[in-house]
Amino acid sequence: MGKVTMADVAALAEVSKSTVSQYMNERFHYMSHETKKKIERAIDELGYSPNGVARSLRQKKTRTIGVIVANILHEFSTGIVRAIEDTCHANDFHVIVCNADDQPEKEKHYIDMLRAKQVDGLIVLPTSDNQALFTQLVEQHYPLVFLDRLIEDVEVNAVLSDNLEAVRLAVEELVGKGYEKIGLITQPIKHHITPRVERKDAYYQVLKNLGVHVDQALVRSAEVDDVQKVMQQMMSEFPPDAVIAGNDRVLQEILKYIQSEKLFVPEKLAVIGIDDVSFAEFFNPPLTTVAQPTFAMGRKAAELLLAEIEDSEQGLREKNTYRLQPVLKRRLSC
Amino acid sequence: MGKVTMADVAALAEVSKSTVSQYMNERFHYMSHETKKKIERAIDELGYSPNGVARSLRQKKTRTIGVIVANILHEFSTGIVRAIEDTCHANDFHVIVCNADDQPEKEKHYIDMLRAKQVDGLIVLPTSDNQALFTQLVEQHYPLVFLDRLIEDVEVNAVLSDNLEAVRLAVEELVGKGYEKIGLITQPIKHHITPRVERKDAYYQVLKNLGVHVDQALVRSAEVDDVQKVMQQMMSEFPPDAVIAGNDRVLQEILKYIQSEKLFVPEKLAVIGIDDVSFAEFFNPPLTTVAQPTFAMGRKAAELLLAEIEDSEQGLREKNTYRLQPVLKRRLSC
DNA sequence: CTGTTAGCGCCTTCAC
DNA sequence: GTGAAGGCGCTAACAG
Numbered sequence: 001m002g003k004v005t006m007a008d009v010a011a012l013a014e015v016s017k018s019t020v021s022q023y024m025n026e027r028f029h030y031m032s033h034e035t036k037k038k039i040e041r042a043i044d045e046l047g048y049s050p051n052g053v054a055r056s057l058r059q060k061k062t063r064t065i066g067v068i069v070a071n072i073l074h075e076f077s078t079g080i081v082r083a084i085e086d087t088c089h090a091n092d093f094h095v096i097v098c099n100a101d102d103q104p105e106k107e108k109h110y111i112d113m114l115r116a117k118q119v120d121g122l123i124v125l126p127t128s129d130n131q132a133l134f135t136q137l138v139e140q141h142y143p144l145v146f147l148d149r150l151i152e153d154v155e156v157n158a159v160l161s162d163n164l165e166a167v168r169l170a171v172e173e174l175v176g177k178g179y180e181k182i183g184l185i186t187q188p189i190k191h192h193i194t195p196r197v198e199r200k201d202a203y204y205q206v207l208k209n210l211g212v213h214v215d216q217a218l219v220r221s222a223e224v225d226d227v228q229k230v231m232q233q234m235m236s237e238f239p240p241d242a243v244i245a246g247n248d249r250v251l252q253e254i255l256k257y258i259q260s261e262k263l264f265v266p267e268k269l270a271v272i273g274i275d276d277v278s279f280a281e282f283f284n285p286p287l288t289t290v291a292q293p294t295f296a297m298g299r300k301a302a303e304l305l306l307a308e309i310e311d312s313e314q315g316l317r318e319k320n321t322y323r324l325q326p327v328l329k330r331r332l333s334c
Numbered sequence: 335m336g337k338v339t340m341a342d343v344a345a346l347a348e349v350s351k352s353t354v355s356q357y358m359n360e361r362f363h364y365m366s367h368e369t370k371k372k373i374e375r376a377i378d379e380l381g382y383s384p385n386g387v388a389r390s391l392r393q394k395k396t397r398t399i400g401v402i403v404a405n406i407l408h409e410f411s412t413g414i415v416r417a418i419e420d421t422c423h424a425n426d427f428h429v430i431v432c433n434a435d436d437q438p439e440k441e442k443h444y445i446d447m448l449r450a451k452q453v454d455g456l457i458v459l460p461t462s463d464n465q466a467l468f469t470q471l472v473e474q475h476y477p478l479v480f481l482d483r484l485i486e487d488v489e490v491n492a493v494l495s496d497n498l499e500a501v502r503l504a505v506e507e508l509v510g511k512g513y514e515k516i517g518l519i520t521q522p523i524k525h526h527i528t529p530r531v532e533r534k535d536a537y538y539q540v541l542k543n544l545g546v547h548v549d550q551a552l553v554r555s556a557e558v559d560d561v562q563k564v565m566q567q568m569m570s571e572f573p574p575d576a577v578i579a580g581n582d583r584v585l586q587e588i589l590k591y592i593q594s595e596k597l598f599v600p601e602k603l604a605v606i607g608i609d610d611v612s613f614a615e616f617f618n619p620p621l622t623t624v625a626q627p628t629f630a631m632g633r634k635a636a637e638l639l640l641a642e643i644e645d646s647e648q649g650l651r652e653k654n655t656y657r658l659q660p661v662l663k664r665r666l667s668c
Numbered sequence: 669c670t671g672t673t674a675g676c677g678c679c680t681t682c683a684c
Numbered sequence: 685g686t687g688a689a690g691g692c693g694c695t696a697a698c699a700g
Contacts, residue, residue, distance in 0.1 A: 019670055113428065283617070284617070356685095392678050
């Protein structure tokens with residue numbers, strides 16, 4: 001019943017609070033079978049359940065972590081969050097999820113609130129170049145892991161997908177099938193949004209290695225709302241025979257464009273998306289994609305964070321960036 | 335940092351802890367401008383930030399709520415969670431999200447953990463008929479709101495979509511367009527999974543009102559993994575000319591079946607989904623759906639819960655079930 | 669094996 | 685206007 005305290009249990013069981021505490025923490029090395037029974041009885045007679053806040057205050061551990069994503073509505077974030085939650089649950093941790101919506105102030109605000117709440121650590125998909133803030137966290141040895149994105153000069157463990165490999169898979173698939181004018185559309189390239197930068201760079205690099213000429217007109221970046229317009233332009237000015245969607249959001253916009261123009265896929269335009277999407281399998285036609293290992297990424301990040309939390313030494317170790325491998329899902333859109 | 339306490343601030347500002355406390359809580363009714371300044375200075379000199387855990391212990395409020403969904407990977411839950419998070423954030427609350435995966439034990443475990451953590455309230459999409467547990471919470475006046483599903487005899491505020499109306503919109507649209515053999519596929523009907531029950535009942539009722547004969551062969555329930563098989567059977571034994579997907583998961587399976595059989599939609603089979611899905615708009619053909627007001631539902635639930643939390647009187651008021659209105663999204667699949 | 673003591677960091681009367 | 689004292693519920697030495 002909420003307001004039953006350890007003292008009540010102790011009183012009823014006729015022992016002291018500390019004995020009850022021992023019991024609760026399963027430290028009954030030498031506890032007599034008898035007192036154990038008495039305490040047991042008292043506990044369920046009163047319906048006692050320990051107050052986690054008091055314990056947290058005492059132990060300076062909350063067994064809670066914070067996760068800051070851009071927007072949980074994005075499939076990628078959802079997968080990440082689910083994986084983190086699972087991993088934490090397995091370790092008796094809880095997760096507070098926050099949506100920063102790519103707003104630096106919101107991100108900062110959440111970080112402040114979470115720290116005030118004494119969460120034991122943070123997994124963040126940094127939505128902004130909030131360098132100073134993160135540097136400060138690092139200096140204070142606050143357990144922190146980055147996911148999907150990196151921030152320069154902030155030394156933390158980070159989990160990313162191998163973006164070069166993702167693009168390589170996509171491009172080689174396309175080139176292998178004989179496509180020659182391969183477009184790439186990404187969201188706006190901003191310095192700190194690692195996947196966009198890396199994928200674009202990879203695109204050039206892979207095509208170069210393959211000896212394929214790249215026309216600048218085929219490489220475009222745009223806000224989600226402008227993707228259809230950009231597609232339109234590209235198709236009329238310098239029509240590609242295949243297009244790579246830089247991520248799931250872009251893919252959706254490309255599909256809207258295709259739908260509105262009633263373009264045949266892949267005959268008129270082949271499509272390949274980076275990021276697997278829930279509807280890829282039964283889309284018409286089924287969509288070939290490069291799936292990021294979302295689940296594995298979330299789990300890895302959670303594992304790294306929990307390790308940092310449980311082992312304070314860990315905080316001093318060298319930090320790494322882990323690259324997880326994407327996989328090509330061959331379907332029929334190219 | 336982090337270990338700076340109110341005492342430190344008090345010492346540096348040369349006032350007492352309580353004065354600092356007053357300051358932190360903006361209770362400077364009569365505080366001299368001077369001490370205010372001193373405290374201010376001390377605070378940012380030390381980079382002080384109050385310890386939420388200690389405050390929570392003292393105030394018996396954590397400004398955190400728990401949300402238990404079946405699985406955050408489902409679009410419906412994602413939307414709900416996002417709306418809840420937004421509403422809570424606007425009120426300076428945090429949200430701990432848990433995935434019960436339709437497992438009663440997991441649900442119970444989460445509820446226990448969350449209560450131990452002293453969360454101020456719970457929003458749950460009850461995944462199981464854990465009646466006793468919920469009844470107990472209600473008796474203890476623990477702030478609790480149900481979402482999407484109801485549990486008999488548990489008197490709490492609940493937010494559901496108007497399932498009768500949702501089905502009515504779908505059926506009338508179909509009948510209006512001249513379809514005569516309208517199938518319905520839902521996940522297994524279990525007593526406590528309100529939307530499934532209500533939608534199926536509504537289907538019968540609406541068709542009856544319209545004077546349309548219903549053939550039992552057209553009404554099927556199946557686990558997600560069996561939906562394709564059931565479609566197969568239905569199409570060969572008693573082919574409908576239109577099918578209503580009882581929810582988003584079922585819709586996806588129906589679409590897989592359609593994809594694998596290369597059926598033309600809507601010529602060969604019209605499709606209408608209850609639950610809007612992210613890809614409906616650009617699917618081929620664009621899918622007509624009945625959208626549940628996911629966002630509004632989440633927000634409403636959060637508002638009800640926060641009201642219960644902030645106003646203890648509220649807990650004694652009569653509880654209601656709020657029905658939010660779905661809307662038909664006319665596209666081209668029927 | 670169990671009890672005593674002393675806080676964790678904050679808030680809140682109640683004096684001064 | 686400000687300070688002193690006590691306590692929220694639990695844990696961790698240290699005695700016994």
